[in-house]
Amino acid sequence: MLDTTRRRVLQGLGMGGTAAVAGCTAPSGESPATETVREGQASQPQRDQVERVAADPADVPDPVDYSSPRHHEVELTAREVTAEIEPGVTFDFMTFDGQIPGPMIRVRRGDTVSFTLESDEGNGMPHNVDFHAVYGTGGGAEATNVTPGESNGVDFTATYPGAFIYHCAVPNMDYHISSGMFGMILVEPEDGLPEVDREFYLGQHELYTDRPVGEEGHHKFDMAAMADEDPTYVLFNGAKYPFTPDRYGRMQAETGESVRVYLVVGGPNLSSNFHPIGNVWTSAHRDGALGTPEEYVQTMKVPPGSCMTGTMDTPVPETVKLVDHALSRVARKGLLAEVEVSGEPDEAVFDPDPGSE
Template structure:
């Protein structure tokens, strides 16, 4: 099914190692060479049939933490999938993904592990793809080695030499287009001594989507290269969909009072930094830029996560509440679709938080008790 012919792939894409850095072309893309569908004749006013029920990756689908003390060799395959799915009800979009989900599957290894990674690009794909992992020492983070035209596959082997949480993403010539459309994920390289244990872990990916229609406008939204060039996104999303992990979409995430929760965030961008904040809580421990080595920062209210970087944060849950995970550039929450929620179940602790205090004045005081 798949051919392994890297030279032909690079010729098909019109790029080579000397002509690109991590797949970045020196000239801006045009509609002709990107497969753009932004012309009036190609734009539709009705949603397209979808290929999948949802594109939003399950945030609870996180590989187990690593407890072993020895290095290991991993055989990992990433398959690209170009799918039509809904951003929100009645709004379809043509995504490019790793494994049919946004973000791509989390890869979790230990410092010192060896990884044989194969990228498969099915024959039904319309475009060439590759993968650049920020955890790789090597040209383009492996992008040139893994570049594959439709119907091809290519592979590389690398050692995870430095710990941290790192983005991986497609890095062909029009990498901003591919990343915005969903082609990014996270590789976690745990330190040799591992990470502190927690009760739950969640995995989210933030990115912008640039379309030819307004937020919520029914129909199939085609990609807008003009809006992307001007950095004016239609949507800013977690996991490729509008408000995905809320009551009105796929349901809120769940936790129990007293649990410690670790949240992994990868910011695919391609252009916006995230200002990651848990409303009603605080990052009790924060690993900025995905660095899993000291120093660990404590009690961060809002963490800046640049595009192409990651953040790992922990929250404590002393009271029952709904924690809202947001970008504190709040217009992205109120108007462009970025929100995920965690419902913490448990018993009220009014000494910490009392949502319904007695408002009657005490006999010893003249004013109300707040």
Template sequence: MSLIRRILMGLLLAAAGLGFSSPGWADHGPAGHGSQDVSYKPDVTFTLRTSIADGKLVFIGDRGEIANQVNPDLKVPEGAVVQINLINGDGATHDIAVPDFKAHSDQISGKNAATAIVFRAAKNGTFEYLCTLPGHKAAGMVGKVVVGEPSTEAQVQAPQIAHDPAQVGTPVGKRGPQKVTVDLLTTEIEGRLGDSSTYRFWTFNNKVPGPFVRVRVGDTVTLNISNAKDSTHIHSIDLHAVTGPGGGAAVTQVPPGQTKSFTFKANHVGLFVYHCATPMVAQHITNGMYGMILVEPEGGLPKVDREFYVMQGELYTAERHGASGLQEFSLEKLLAENPEHVMFNGSMDALTKVYHMESNVGDTVRIFFGVGGPNLTSSFHIIGEVFDKVYDQASLTSKPLTDVQTTLVPPGGATMVELKTDYPGRYLLVDHALSRVEKGVAGFLTVKGKADHTIFHSDEAIDPNSGH
């Protein structure tokens, strides 16, 4: 490092009020740099310290408004010259970078050693700061630089991949067996995960879960599966309703731009999961490649007032739950079965904000519920309601259980529940492993109509945010 540069960086860090036990900047490499022409007098300065919290590597705010915050949001005006100081608090090797602004420090390894980056926040939006050493971002060393006021419109431009729970197909009624054709398209698209986050989903027909396929026992079903030309992976389908090699997967390993087909007879009544079965299968499933097929009995299912299609799934991302921007897949978390996101119908708010499940007082509601997984068993429950009927493990030819509070559904499994909605209000669908609600798995069933005080009555105000 040149003498002039050491002096300049010494002045910068002295201005920031940092003290160092290291013998000098030359021992720790030059200060951070970027390709932009910026003033050496910063408009905004932040100081972060590397640390370990809850077994994860993190950045900790060292002073000021961000003091003691884990991976704090660094909020700056558009056009500001920004300095980020980094102090090594744990003695491991680290650096800091903001790739969108081409700012990247040198590595520091001694405890209490320090470095810095200086860059101009030249564009509005939300951008990552991170440690670029292999595995450190996935271990937790990533945060956000928020420049100006990011446009809400810009945050939600990604396609809406969440499946509408009201799209349940047409009941078969009393018709006889038929020949049925099902066409599916596999795609890889960056879709909306939440208000400020996206994920590169792999889908059937651009939705998560895929289409609700509805047939009758005895139908002869031809399934055509096409893989989009712009896909980068082979995809396939395994339907648990199929008797045959791989449930169809053995003959539907489809390269991008091609189509493969097979025909099967729907011999078993029930509600069955389908999913992609291309190695690594768990990765294809977690990315969104699951759905359900209903094989109705002869004469069809009994008529009800409302039917809904709900599936639970998990996402394993390098970024923590609640992070903004594009979320990246983490193989390490998938293998550890430690998802950052658990959701109904593909996104964080599919059944609380994007779509509205509604019924009237006195309606009978049927929910086709399945778990894509790939790993977690769901304890399906509706807070404030009791299932009048539960077709355990989606066995529609068995006598249903009655008066059930919570029902277990394994990954790759399903159930069908029915309930009469007797009292108006908003009822919360959850996985009763309730910590998962904090990871996103929740939905609303809104019941409209006149209250019957013989069922429930209180002079107290109803808290709409209450639960267990």
């Protein structure tokens, strides 16, 4: 007889209703079922408590610097962990490699990838990966189904360029993505991307919890609130105001540098209205399409399940606030990250005190 955890996980791999759109189906001979999540994670094993899930936004792979296709071995580990959304407020996250968003994967068009997904033995649910950069059923989701302690994989060729989301696509995929299971795969064109001085990587998503914003204690997932698309929090990288002085510190740049920001929007439901306060996207690629960029874009609309890349110039010292310009998400639901630009002022560009000597 299967142990309780494995039985529940195998049941969770059954697909029914709208979840079938991901291309995952129940193993042959098994009847569809659903994960037990109505009461939060009460039926799941005790999760590891970790200090943070917020990925370091400066942890970006080096740009492609080669001119012929290469092969890459890529591994991700599905990990279910407990961490703070904000001080005193904990939540049970689902992650790739213990971070949100999952690690950026960076390859070149024409590269081949051998991908392996491992599932931590302490997990309580099934997981897989749907790559939007992959031709094939479910973007590889069906081929990468894993249960706790198991691994599975798929080989693919990165045949088209762009910045693409990857995400978990098992039953209740919206629950898994909301809880943190998404990231970006960047497929650079053959000639690469224009060189910049700094690159940062952010992931936006919503959390639907059973308590109000800021109420201390452990917040469980609220499936009804997700169905109503009424999130408690809207976050960068799984944390409230993560890259500010009161949390993990601002991102850093110097005047005169070019700064590229990669944004992946997991959602699962809300679009981002991505805006740099005090700056502009000098060039931007909508939906991660790396053709001719748009120029001087004030706010970039990024749908759930999509990406964008945007480059800023930094002529003067300032604090650039990266926000969703649906501003109640900033003021009340936790969405804010900052870039501190240091250096010498240029009063011809910006003079904050024109009456002084």
